[in-house]
Amino acid sequence: MGWVLALTLVVGLDAALSGYRAVQGRSGRLPSRRRDLTAHLTGLRVGIMLLAVPVVLGVMATSEAEREAVARAGVLWSSWLALPTVLALLVLLTLTWRWRYLATALVLGPMTWLRPVAAVMAGVAGAAQVEEWPARAAVLLTVVAVLAVEPVVGRVSYCSSGERRRDPGDLTGLAR
């Protein structure tokens, strides 16, 4: 259960950060803690929705021991990205702007770029822990769901109707 819980925390944090990233650089408004919190929660909500199907499928297709093995592989193979990211987030929350800049420039920016690599590595390593195809499919679908959170939040929030991207000049409807 320990590894499953750890993976749940990693995926939950990733979904929240994906929601945050999805709305950054969209409206031109000054940063606001309230809007940031809303964005994090939206990411978490969308993550839960997207992950529901693969998680249910995975629970049905695997034994508890297999789930632990999959989760262990997922956590370990993504730890090279997750651990520096958590450290950088602690810097962002606690230190001065110079340190926050360094945390972004040296860790968060490059790690965002490398995030799909970590997700795919974790997924492949996890899928290798199970033998049945439904279980493997569930693991790989989980990876797809994790990577889909940011574009889905962006699309839902800023590309309504899919016809025309939202004009940042339209400030109506933005949370205060």
Added chain:
Amino acid sequence: MSLPPLEISDVITPGPVRRSEAVARLRAAGQLPAARLVERMPATDDVLDDAHVVALMRRVHAELQRLGEELQLPHRVAEDLDRLRERAGRPLRRVVDLGCGSGYVLRWLSHAPSMAGVELVGVDHDPGLMEWAARLGAADGCRARFVVGDALAPGVAIEDPEATVVISSGVLHHLSAQDLRGFFAAHEAAGVAGFAHYDPEPGWLTNLGSWVFHRARMREAVSRHDGNLSMRRAHPAAVLRDAVAAGAPGYSAECASGQSVLRVLRPVTGTKGA
């Protein structure tokens, strides 16, 4: 021989712009992917759709603002303004942001305690951006105001030059090395107390960082194209210092040389008579 590379935003604004001419300019400069981007933009009778371009420029500037947030640009500007104020030895009454875009820096500064009592005026040639910046300022409860025009021209934004500092971010690389001298000479002609213009130091580290960050952060193809190109078009510190010495000899100039991960955007600063 190819012409110097062009940023798409420089080619499609100010409107009205003929799409075929914009595409031809980019092709002549050997920028075929950029030309294809402009080719796909909507146009009526070959004139680029104004609403599309205005919205695109706002999206590009919103993404640029995010980069500015991550680079902690307003903190750096506030710190340098304090330094300029100290060096000038006279009160600072107005900060003019030349080519201010979304007005992010001024909107942020308007909430900074060190800027209490200082007037903040943003100037840009793009009316669509200025109208947006003003609405963003109102939404964010800022006291900065925004005007369309040439920031250094008489009567636009500078009234009391001895108490005015001109700033900009990401503007210098839009000027050719030959035009820099005239740019700084305009500061001397206006008689402002000082200036701080932020731009990257060109080089491999800047290019690499820019590429990673634009891939990781920017969604608009135009943002990625122009952002990466602007790093390559930036002027080395020595060129900027020489341009100040030639164009504005009455100013004491400083600009740190060399690339550093500690300061992606570094200012060329000038203090009158210091």
